[in-house]
Amino acid sequence: DIQMTQSPSSLSASVGDRVTITCRASQTISSFLNWYQQKPGKAPKFLIYDASTLQNGVPSRFSGSGSGTDFTLTISNLQPEDFATYYCQQSYSTPYTFGQGTKLEIK
Amino acid sequence: EVQLLESGGGLVQPGGSLRLSCAASGFTFSSHWMHWVRQAPGKGLVWVSRINTDGNRINYADAVEGRFTISRDNAQNTLYLQMNSLTAEDTAVYFCVRDRRGGRTAFDNWGRGAPVTVSS
Numbered sequence: 001d002i003q004m005t006q007s008p009s010s011l012s013a014s015v016g017d018r019v020t021i022t023c024r025a026s027q028t029i030s031s032f033l034n035w036y037q038q039k040p041g042k043a044p045k046f047l048i049y050d051a052s053t054l055q056n057g058v059p060s061r062f063s064g065s066g067s068g069t070d071f072t073l074t075i076s077n078l079q080p081e082d083f084a085t086y087y088c089q090q091s092y093s094t095p096y097t098f099g100q101g102t103k104l105e106i107k
Numbered sequence: 108e109v110q111l112l113e114s115g116g117g118l119v120q121p122g123g124s125l126r127l128s129c130a131a132s133g134f135t136f137s138s139h140w141m142h143w144v145r146q147a148p149g150k151g152l153v154w155v156s157r158i159n160t161d162g163n164r165i166n167y168a169d170a171v172e173g174r175f176t177i178s179r180d181n182a183q184n185t186l187y188l189q190m191n192s193l194t195a196e197d198t199a200v201y202f203c204v205r206d207r208r209g210g211r212t213a214f215d216n217w218g219r220g221a222p223v224t225v226s227s
Contacts (some may be wrong), residue, residue, distance in 0.1 A: 001169075005147055034213045036152075043217035044152065050210065087152055091212040094166045096154040097144075 002026055006099035012107040017078045021102045023071040023088035031067045032092040038086045045080050048073065049091075063091075080106075109133040109216045111203045116221030123193050126220050129186040129203030134216075137181035140206035142214060143188050145199035153199075155189065156205070170196070193225045 007099035013019045023033065031051040036044040046055050048064040051071055061076045075082055083106050088099040115127040119205040127143070143155040156167045165177055176189040186203055200220040207215040 032211045036214070038152075043128060044214070045221055046207075046213060046215045049207070049213040055215065084221075089152070089154075089214070094154075094156075094157070095168045098152040098154070101151045 001095055002029060002092060002097050004088055004090055004097050004099040006086075008087055009100065009101060009106065010103040012105050015078055015080060018074065018076045019078060019104065021073045021086055021088075021104075023066075023073070023099050025069045025071075025090055025092075028068045029090045029092035032090060033064075033071045034089045034091060035062075035064055035073050036087045036089065037082075037084045038087065044087065047086075049092045070098055075104075078096065078104075095098050109205065111119055111205065111216060111218035113201065113203050113218045113221035116201065116223045118224045118226065119193055120227050121225055124189070124191045125193065125223060126204075127188040127190070127201055129188075129218055129225075131184045131186065131205070132133060133214045133216075134205070136179075136184040139188045140211075140212070141177075141179060142204040142206060143177060143186075144202045144204050144214065144217075145197075146202070147196075147199040150199075155201070157212075158186070164221050178193075190223070193223075197223065200224060205221070 033051045035048040038044040052064045083101045110132045114129045142157045155174045176194045178187045202220045203218040204214040205216040207213045
């Protein structure tokens, strides 16, 4: 199975900040990497696919990059609604695996 | 509007069975692969199973292989997950998830989730 490791596990930031979350795969997954946002008690929301393509309706302050084993999610100009937990997920092969999550909290 | 509505969750004793259903609407159900993803209390997301559009290509996570069965009824726009031999480790919220069309798998729409608690 492909292991996905996110860092950091938690992150404190302020409104207006720029933050970056890293996701590393245990083997190469090309660009087959997706990102999700989850708020407490809610279902995850799909943000980015194929490492860098924004899903329709996702604000442009979200961006993704990377290929191979190393990926990043960057959120510029943090807004109050962005404070949530973020997960990466590889779609290279089954079993599809997620990172352990990065909790983004308000400083 | 895409809607995925899970039902059938609840409290079950260890060793028991439960069948989850997911009623889909707002899109052409028969055109999408579908998945189940679960989340144990306070934990991360774990992929459970997937089924193709026709129901003849199925995959499971090792943790549920041989105990869970995914199926679908395209005429009823419904996805199912039959869960047998349940253990405490199966306690989680189970999400019904749509796979986007085209390209690699991505979970583009999620239901609200069905809570399953395995306890005596």
